[in-house]
C-alpha cells in the first residue's frame with residue numbers, strides 16, 4: 618500500500634473525536650485552528666468552547682471590545698492571535714458580508730491567517746483540494762520519506778508542499794489533512810510510537826534507525842534577555858495598572874507599573890533609578906515583600922521578572938496621572954499577561970487581594 622492509503626486507513630480506525638471536527642462552518646474551524654497554533658488540544662478545547670460561547674458568530678466577535686477578547690484569551694499566550702482575530706472579524710463584516718471567502722489567497726490576506734490556517738479553513742470548511750501542512754505534517758513526511766532538509770528553510774517548504782500535494786492528489790483534502798494532524802499527534806509524535814505504526818515496513822527513518830534525527834530543524838538564534846521589575850503598589854484598598862501599547866510584547870494587556878533594568882536589580886538599586894524616583898519619589902513608600910518569579914520564556918525573549926509589593930502612605934501624582942487606580946479586588950476584571958496572572962495566583966490567590 619502507498620503512504621496515503623496507509624495514512625487514511627489508520628485515520629478511519631483511529632481518528633480523534635474533537636468538537637471542531639463535526640462543524641464545517643468556517644468560523645469555528647478558523648477559531649479552532651488559531652487556538653491550536655501554539656496550544657495543546659486539551660487546553661485548546663476548553664478555550665475553544667469558551668470562545669464560541671462568548672462570541673458565537675463573526676458578528677459577535679466583530680462587535681466585541683478588544684479588551685473583552687483579550688480577557689477571554691488570558692492564559693493562552695501569543696495575544697497577537699486574539700487581536701488579529703478581532704481585526705479579521707471586523708474586516709469580514711465590512712468586506713465579505715460576515716462570511717469567509719472560499720478562496721485560499723483571499724483567506725491568506727486576512728489578519729493573522731498564514732499559509733497553514735488559510736489551507737486548513739479552505740480544506741475543512743470548503744473542501745478545496747489544498748494541503749495544510751503544520752509541524753505534524755513536516756515531521757511525518759520527513760521521517761517516512763527520509764528527507765533531511767532543514768524544515769525552517771524556504772527550500773524545504775517548497776519540497777514538502779509539492780510532495781504533500783502529490784500525495785493528496787485524488788483524495789479528500791479534509792480527511793488527508795486531518796489524518797496527518799491526528800497521526801502526528803498520536804503516533805508519529807516527536808518521540809514516535811513506532812510500535813503502534815502501520816507504516817514501519819516502508820518508513821525510511823524507521824528502516825534506517827533515524828527516527829530521532831528527523832525532521833531536521835536548526836535552532837533559531839539566541840533569545841533576548843530582559844529584566845522586568847513590577848511594582849505591586851498598595852494604597853489603601855487600591856492598586857495601579859496600565860494598559861500596554863506599542864509594538865512590544867503584550868500589547869493591550871494590563872500590568873502593574875514596570876521598570877525594566879539592564880540586569881537584575883535589588884530593591885535598593887531600583888530605588889536609585891530615575892523612573893522609580895519619578896513614579897514614587899516623595900510618596901513615602903515601604904517595600905513589604907518581594908517575589909522573584911521563574912524566568913518567563915516567550916518566542917524570542919526570556920523575561921526575568923521580580924514583583925515588589927510596596928505600600929504607599931500618600932498618593933503619588935505621577936502614578937495617578939499615568940496609571941488607572943483600581944480596587945485591588947477588581948484586578949481579575951482586566952486582561953493581564955500570563956506572567957502577572959502567575960504572580961497573582963501564587964502570591965495573593967486573587968480573592969486574597
Ligand code: SF4
Pocket residue numbers: 757760761804805806809810811814815816817820821822823828
Ligand atoms: S514508523 Fe515511526 S517514524 Fe515512521 S511514520 Fe511510523 S511512527 Fe513515524
